[in-house]
Amino acid sequence: MSLRVFTLPGKRSAALAAVSALLLTAGFATTPAAAAAPERGASVPFVEQEAENAATNATVLGPDRTARTLAGEASGRKAVTLAGPGQYVEFTLTVAANSLDVRYSIPDNAQGTGTDGTLSVHIDGKDVRDLDLTSRYAWYYGSYPFTNDPAQGKGHHFYDETRALFDTSYPVGTKIRLQVDAGDVTPVTVDLADFEQVAPAAEQPADALAVTDFGATAGDTTDDANAFDDAVAAAREQGREVWIPTGTFTLGHHVTVDQVTVRGAGPWYSVLTGPRAGIFGKGEPASCSTPTYPGNAAVPGSSTGVTLSGFAIIGQVDARVDCDQANGIGGALGGGSVVENLWIQHTKVGLWLDGPFDGLTVRGNRILDQTADGLNLHQGISDVLVTNNFLRNTGDDGLAMWSEKDADHDNTFSFNTVLLPILANNIAIYGGRDNTVSDNVVADxxxxxxxxxxxxxxxxxxxxxxxxxxxNTAIRTGVLDSNWQFGVGALWFDGRDSAITGRIEVTDTDLLDNNYEAIQFIDGATNDVHFDGVRITGAGTFAWQLQSKPSGSVSGVVATGVGRAGLYNCLGPDALSGLADEGGNSGWTSTYCGEWPEPVYAEQTQPRKITER
Structure with missing residues (x-):
């Protein structure tokens, strides 16, 4: 099934307002609490349409939850494959729009270096333009951290996105058809399209210093990084802003910023690209040498008072090298810094931030098609608000706090939409203290x-x-782990390094159409965990999977549509005795212990064991 998880600005995603009808259609029961749950997820400037719900004469794939398949990696686990000339998928605009962004997949080549092609765009019957497609930023192989070598098998991360800004705006009811014409690539699988009314390019502020005044040139391949450095230095010295005008600028090294504002004409107009496209605070770690980059030394210090706003970083990262800081935004950006209204695509990590530092707001950004994480707060970072961001198709955790060496603390992830991380979790908290994850929507x-x-x-x-x-709302999350070969929970707790003893509070949470179990405990014990108002609506296997013993309390945990049993428990009859029953719980009294069962879904989209392709 498919579920919208965001809406236009001013109409924040009432993700759960539509859940009741959608789940009933899929055969699940709902509760009044689920139907009345508050609005969650990011407010975004576009409307998304799924290809499988559009008009088409091509092949609809899915629903299928199997990893490493085109349907399994698609939003809602369904997509449309255009296999030959004349095949199309046609969307009807529900809002006026002058742009589209398409999530698609085309095959890789035998060498793993990528293929290029086009797909035709017809609007109300007229062929208006081609979309440029490539597979060079998709298709990874082998085991972590993955390679571009098809001989290693295990192909995955099939999808990428391409965008187009039209010369005019089209009204509600316009038919926008993506069609294979003569000379276009086949097959092409279309997952979805986002339609947006992009505002005109912003004007340069009167007192701003344009990077073009320092020698940067748009629309060519010359390295503009030194010109950006000079503009940043002059702007900081003079107390002025840096302006990135409309155009595409190439960066051959990261630009370091401190106590300065860098502003663009908008993320559809001002674009940074190149082999090292990225804006960093001080505190950037050293980068290792790669076949295409000689590496760089660490940049000491920490930046404060930085604002980054209104531009795109569309990089050229086509391989995961974990010792290379090939990220869109990085370093230490504290002291009231703000990162807002950016479009970050084709970098290793959208924002990888290294502490210690304090005080940052990350809001209203789109982070797409990453090789690794979407955003990671790495060690000793505090008082950071990450809110109203939209993430899709990351290569690792969507949003993460990783308290390596020093504790991240007093940070908040709120009102974000995090979709389709190809590896790991939508949102993860690794250690730290007093952090909050609230009002987010995550899926797939x-x-x-x-x-x-x-x-x-x-x-x-x-x-x-x-x-x-x-x-928080989680939709179709938790998967068959390719190493463990059993299910991971939509919400899961892991005391792998040591027992979890810090207090955890889980309140007013919706776990919907879970692929396997809804809640999982594994490895060391989880102590002092408290559940209040958790609605489990559909689970392929279990409501709870107990592979370690929790303690704390549980109230108002209601499960419906559970495929196998309420509890997976081979630990003995006292496995849940540490969770004090405070009433209002139902739907998970039955118990199972034995071989891992296949999940059961209302729509019967059985996942298969992961196999190489």
């Missing part, structure tokens, strides 16, 4: 993770204080 993670994850893992400083998970 793919392997080795779940929708929401809290853990003592990766040598993180152990959880302490109170970790709060409130008013």
């Amino acid at each position: 993670n793919q392997d080795q993770g779940g929708g929401l994850h809290v853990a003592n893992r990766f040598t993180a400083v152990p959880l302490a204080g109170t970790t709060t998970l409130a008013r």
